[in-house]
Amino acid sequence: MFIVFNKQKIYSYLVAFTTVITLFVFAFTIAKNPNAVLTASTNKELPIYAVDTQEKKLAFTINCAWNADDIDKILETLKQNEVKVTFFVVGDWVTKYPDAVKKINEAGHEIGNHSNTHPHVNNLSNEENIKQVQECSDKIKSITGKQTILYRAPYGEYNNTVIRAAKSANHVPIQWNLDTLDYTGLTGNEMWARLDGKLKNGSIILMHNGTEHTADSLDMLLKNTKQAGYKIVTVSELIYKDSYTIDSTGTQRMQ
Numbered sequence: 001m002f003i004v005f006n007k008q009k010i011y012s013y014l015v016a017f018t019t020v021i022t023l024f025v026f027a028f029t030i031a032k033n034p035n036a037v038l039t040a041s042t043n044k045e046l047p048i049y050a051v052d053t054q055e056k057k058l059a060f061t062i063n064c065a066w067n068a069d070d071i072d073k074i075l076e077t078l079k080q081n082e083v084k085v086t087f088f089v090v091g092d093w094v095t096k097y098p099d100a101v102k103k104i105n106e107a108g109h110e111i112g113n114h115s116n117t118h119p120h121v122n123n124l125s126n127e128e129n130i131k132q133v134q135e136c137s138d139k140i141k142s143i144t145g146k147q148t149i150l151y152r153a154p155y156g157e158y159n160n161t162v163i164r165a166a167k168s169a170n171h172v173p174i175q176w177n178l179d180t181l182d183y184t185g186l187t188g189n190e191m192w193a194r195l196d197g198k199l200k201n202g203s204i205i206l207m208h209n210g211t212e213h214t215a216d217s218l219d220m221l222l223k224n225t226k227q228a229g230y231k232i233v234t235v236s237e238l239i240y241k242d243s244y245t246i247d248s249t250g251t252q253r254m255q
Helices: 007-032 071-080 091-096 098-106 126-144 160-168 188-195 214-227
Strands: 057-064 086-089 110-113 204-208 231-233 244-246 251-254
Touching (some): 071 098, 071 214, 086 091, 086 098, 091 098, 098 110, 098 126, 110 126, 214 231
Parallel strands (some): 057 086
Antiparallel strands (some): 244 251
């Protein structure tokens, strides 16, 4: 009995064999490193949620979009604890409270961009997103003399358009991996319960001004974080500036 191999059969066998080998290598790669495959299937771009670092440091961030009634108390608490944080401010907030922006800057804290009018940015075009970033940045610069380099989208929303627009406006998109939920009215102890045991090197913590308990809870949160052995730094001091990747969890890593 003779088996006849024609060119078509040989080609089919080669394709099948190659496919099996490719799938095997892919599966092995996933098993060894789940983060190695980022979001290739969707090409989804991500902001920085946290940073992979061996240093025991993390960043507190404070979004400013509502009032400025508690800014003096927040700044005094930060001064007493000898820490610098990053404030993400909305352009409209800058217009309403220029003195607060000036105080934040003069106290040596970092000021980031939180859009101009706090819209739902996922509904905006690339050009509209860029405008949101640029107009907010211009307002901040008119008071501080400094160009913003960090951008946090409103409501934590983002898509590829939002991320690419921020980057094209020379801003690094920043998210967070720990949320105090202070804006829901939680007490300081309840906020700390959300952080305790979850703090890790490179964490970025979300807070807001203008809430019921943020200002009176901040001292305790900062002290507890320090007692846990962490150094509190600004976002710019935490993130890598170049030669980095962002994995599927939003963690920034050195290449």
